[in-house]
Each structure stands twice: as C-alpha cells, then as structure tokens.
Amino acid sequence: MVLSLKKLQGLSIAIRRANSSDTFKLSEFSEKYLGYRKAEFTEKMTFLDSTKSKAIPIYRVTNSEGNFTDPSQDPKFSKDEALKMYKSMTLLNTMDKILYDSQRQGRISFYMTSFGEEANHVGSAAALQPEDLVYGQYRETGVLLYRGFSVQQCMHQCYGNEKDIGKGKQMPVHYGSKDINFVTISSPLTTQLPQAVGSAYAFKREKAGKVVCVYFGDGAASEGDAHAAFNFAATLKCPIIFFCRNNGYAISTPTDEQYAGDGIAGKGPGYGLHTIRVDGNDLFAVYNAMKKARMLALENKPVLIEAMTYRIGHHSTSDDSTAYRTQDEINQWMEKDNTIKRFYQYLISNNYWSEEEDKEWIKDARKEVLTAFNNAEKVKKAYPNDMFNDVYHELPNHIKKQMDEMNEHLKEYGQHYPLDQYSPNK
C-alpha cells in the first residue's frame, strides 16, 4: 500500500514535470522561434500536402466584361483620374506598337512591350503617392508614363542620344528618373528587391511617411535575391510593397517549371508578409489592393501582391514566343480578357468617354509617339568622352589617362569610327 502510494506520487511528479516542460517549450517556441505564433504538440503525424490546400483566391472588383461584381468596391474615380489612367495605358500601348516595329526595322537595338499588363502598371501606380519610391524590373513602363515620364524621354533613352538623362549608357527600356522617383532599371533580375527593402528601411528611420514599391515578374521571384528581400523586409519591418506580375512566362519557361507551390503569393505568409493575390487585368482590383497595401506598409507591415495576368507580347524583340506557346493561347487571352477594353467599358458606362473621343485620342497618341520618335532619331549621341564619366563620382587619374588615350587614337584613326553619329568633342 505504502509502496504503491509512493509509486503514484512519483508518477504524478513525472507527469507534472512533463507538463511544465511542455509549457516551457511551447512558450519558448512561440516567443523565440515562431514570432509569437502559438504552436501545439500533436500526436497525429500529418504532413501538410501543399497540393491539397486551396489556392489563395484572386481578388477582383469587375468581371471580364468590366462590370462591378460588388458595387461597394468601386473606388469611384473622378473623370480626370479615370481618363489619366486610360490615357496612360493606351499611350503605352501605342508606343509599344511603334517601338516594336521600329526595332524590327533596325532603328533601335532592342525593345520590350507591355502588352496585356497595362492595367497592373497603371492601377498600382495610381494608388501610390508621387513621393513613394519605385523600383522596377523592366516591364513597368506604364508606371513611368503615369508618373509623368514623357514619351519623348522614353525615345531619347531607347536611342541613347545625348538628350537621354541616362546618358546613353544602358540598353533601351532601362528607364529611370529622379524627378518621378523611379530608380533606374538594370538588367540583372531581382537585384532591385533587397535594394528596395534597404530604401524602405531608410524611409522608416527618416519617418518620411513614404513607402517603396518594387515590381518583379514570376520568374524573377525564383532568384535568391527575392528570398533575401522577403525575409529582410519582414524581420526588419520595412514600409515596402512587393508587386509581382505573374504573367505565366519567364521568356519561354512556363510557371509550372518555375515553381511548384501556390504561385508567388503562396510564399508570402511563410516569410511573415501580408499577402494578397489580385486579378492583374482588373485595374480596380489592383488599385484597391495597392491602396490598402500602402496603408499597411506605412505601419511597417510589408506587403506582397501577386497580380495574375498574361504576357500577350513576345518576351522581347529578341524572342519569338510562338516557338513555345500557341497563337491560339495568345488569341484567347486577347479576346477573353483584354485589360484595356475592360477599363474602356467603365469609361463608356460612366459617360466619361465616347467612341469618337477615343478615335481622336488614339490618333493624337500615335502622332505624339511618332513626333517624339522622329525627334529622338535626329539627336546625336554624346561624344564618347562621356563613356568615361560617372564610373566614379570623380574622374580618377587612370580613367582620365584612358580617355586621353582614346582621343589620341581618334585623332589618327577617327575615320574608322562612326563619329558622324556623335556630337563633336567640346
């Protein structure tokens, strides 16, 4: 009797110990390991099967015909706002057509269109404040146009002439402008993501009331820098919006060869990011999501938005996309989900716009693009001394010597170089 009592006491101590150890561990895990997310033990061995969980839903405000599915979600744009958005999209579309053709004629070296993605550029840009800093990948020209980067500046950049504010250093479409807070684009994919986080951190410390928005494609999200950026943004609590354009392809690679999870949005919660997936061809959905994302970001809650869209055009002028997808697939998207048409319906039904006004505008837009194009074609490139500038803040001796060496060389051999296309040496 006495013995068994002792045994029982021993057992209950063991249980108490076990319990207090469980409590200790669970509270440690929760606080230190899991960001205060409450974990519990389970005796059921269950592997999460990612293929069985429901995909994150796609937020939309209008259907493919442009009608509001829930009228309370209508952001009620004024006529001026709505027309600015429409004109930015159609101007971009017009410019894309002309520059694409001009590359085909060999007049510029390279081009990338934004066909099919105009609404996610403009809807997101409209929900930002002009002082918010934007980092892009390269297919966000609509953001630049909406922010006031002129068609003429685009043309100067594509020609790399001496009026290009980037001074002719980069390939076409690598735009940037301090005036509109759009950081100059570079070709290496995803490098801009952790940079955007660093800028957002600086804004947070300045208490600037500004956010950073960084755009990237579904392919770019596979780079290590995307992982770095998501993780840094969340742990360092930065005012940033990650805007992913999931257009189904990275050049020829379809998304099922890019990732096996629930798209890009599916990664967000794992990093501790506020996350939403939107219909990228629904300007209203993009706008609403972006507006809310900006508020969250200002509270130092980083946000990931995945905009579902489709790359109607070729990846670039160096790519023929029918080598890896059918014309029929492209046609279906053009017919069934034309992003610009969706917004056009809205303008018409609000009496903001008419068919005649539209015809007139498209004519004007074409004229503006062609005039800018012809202007840019006539401007010479800067004298090659400019090649040596801006490597450093100052011109170091060794680079100055190389500049002099080039000039000495050109004195004797200048006739073998295309100097007639460049301004004279001042």
Added chain:
Amino acid sequence: MLLTRNLTNFLKTINGVRNASHFTYVSSTADPSLGKTTKMNLFQSINDAMDITLAKDDTALIFGEDVGFGGVFRCTVGLRDKYGSDRVFNTPLCEQGIAGFGIGAAVAGATAIAEIQFGDYIFPAFDQIVNEAAKYRYRSGNLFNCGSLTFRATWGAVGHGALYHSQSPEAYFSHTPGLKVVIPRGPIQAKGLLRGCVEDPNPCIFFEPKILYRSAVDEVPIEDYTLPLGKAEIVKEGKDVTMVAWGTQLHVIREVADMVEKDFNVSCEVIDLQSILPWDVETVANSVSKTGRLLISHEAPITSGFGSEIAATIQKECFLNLEAPITRVCGWDTPFPHVYEPFYLPSKWRCYDAIKKMINY
C-alpha cells in the same frame, strides 16, 4: 555560414597549437598634427571609426550578421547600446541580402556600413557588388548612386582558417570599375582609411586583416581623421629594390627588408599600397624608376592576383629603368589549405630568396 558562429575565441589560439604567426608586427606612428593618441588594437580602432561615424552622421547604419551584440570579432561592441537598435542591427544570414539592402539604404541617402563576416563569404554578394553597387552611378547617368555605402569584411590568413576563413579576394573586385578597394596594415591606417571609405562618395570595400585585430597595437589619434584613398605610403625608404605589399604582408616584407639589408647590404624601399583600386601607380613607378627592381608580394594566389596588374603596369611605365624581371611572391595557385598554411604563405624566407635572386640577376 554556420562554421563561423561564436568565433570570438578564433584568434586566441593562434600562438598555441595552431600555426605560429608568420610576421612581426611593427607599430606605426601617427602624424603628430592629428593630436592626442591612445593605445588601440585593430578592432578597437575600427570600432572607434564607426563610433565617430554614427555620432557625426544621423543617417549612418551598421548591419550584418551578429553585429548587434558586438560582432564575432568585437568590432561593433557597445555601438548598439550607444546608438540604438535601429542603427546597429542584425540581419538575416544572407550575404546577397546584406549587400542589396545596403545599396538600397545608400540609394535613399543613408550612410550604410555593411559587414560581411568573412571575406570568404562575400561571394554570394558578388552580383550585388559587381553588377549593382559598382555600376549604379554609371548606368543611371548619375541620377542615382550608392556612394554612401561601405562594405567591411574580414580578410587574410589567420593561422588555421583553411579554405573559408583565410581568403584574400581583392583581385576579384579590382577588375570592377566603380568600386574602391582598401586594405589597412594596422590600427592607425584602419581608422583613417575606414573613415575615408565612409566619407568617400563611391561604394568601397574595406578588408580588415583579421590576424591583426588583437595582435596589432598602435598609438591611434583619438580625434576624427581620414587618410586619402588611392594613395600608397612609403613605409621605409631605400635605393636598391622596391617592395610592395598590403595588409599583413606589409609586415612580412618589412622584416625581409631588414634581413637583406643585414645579410647582403641591400637597401629596400617598402611601400604599403593601401588602396587596391584605384591604386597609386605614381608612387610605385617613381620608386621603381629609382631602384630599378620590384618585388610584389600578396597572400592571394599568384595567377591573376593583383600583383600581375602592378607588374604589367610598372613594366610599361618603367621599362628603361628595370634591371631585373619584376618578381611576384604570392600564395600558390591552390585553395587556402589548413595544415599546410606555413608552406602556402609567401613567407619571409620566400621573399628573402626572391630578393637574393633579383640582386644577383
């Protein structure tokens, strides 16, 4: 980089069962015009340079792996307490993220001091440094820049660091226009050159010879001062042979200069290059024009090491003055080994032998 955790004791054993140090540190004397001095070792002088930076510049940030509690080499000790955890903070363990984050902070106007725990682990950040930081100003036509960014990374042999705690990666970066690369030889230079890097309007990489963190002690000026980037320093004047090195290796060739002077009555001019990019061609060329002989020595492997750049340039600038082939005494073309370190390093005896052969050429 798991292996690098808790390395505060990393250096304590270098004179124990590990390989004995391969050099004798000789303190420098600061320019008296810089005022009052106090004894500091290398990590203290680096800490002091960052302390001054944080005090002077409210936008300045220091971040990296484990910098919050003071850093695995004690370089950031006390700074978080003094300036706040929003200015001195840990990042996730991800070098490409650290580099990208630092660029972005600099683009937005902050002064960013990013720490890469070991130079050996800078390679995940290579893309951000080479394609982004170095080219930011150029490619944007000077619309944007990240000139207020400095990378600090530990560097060089340490006695037992093997492949991934010993590397000297400066030559990789010397091939990248847009960067400045700087390596100090002691506490006085470290403080002045690090302050120089931080104030310089270009992205800089500052490599800290980790074997000197505790073993090198100077009387360091307590006030703020900067030493010019792109300038070499003639540490010892001489007339028969010019010797060029940087970082720890400077102390090796300095000892060799004494040895050959004593044994062969050869007078060596010893130059600390200090800046790898841009480097001070003029000081080296002037010296070689006078001496007619040049020995370059670095720990990094010989093939495409920075010594080749110096040799090629000096051969062009000083062809008529050269009396012997330019000689490079460097690490072998192997990864940096563990137990063979004494045989891998460009030791004083290898440098001594090279000078002997040069003067008999």
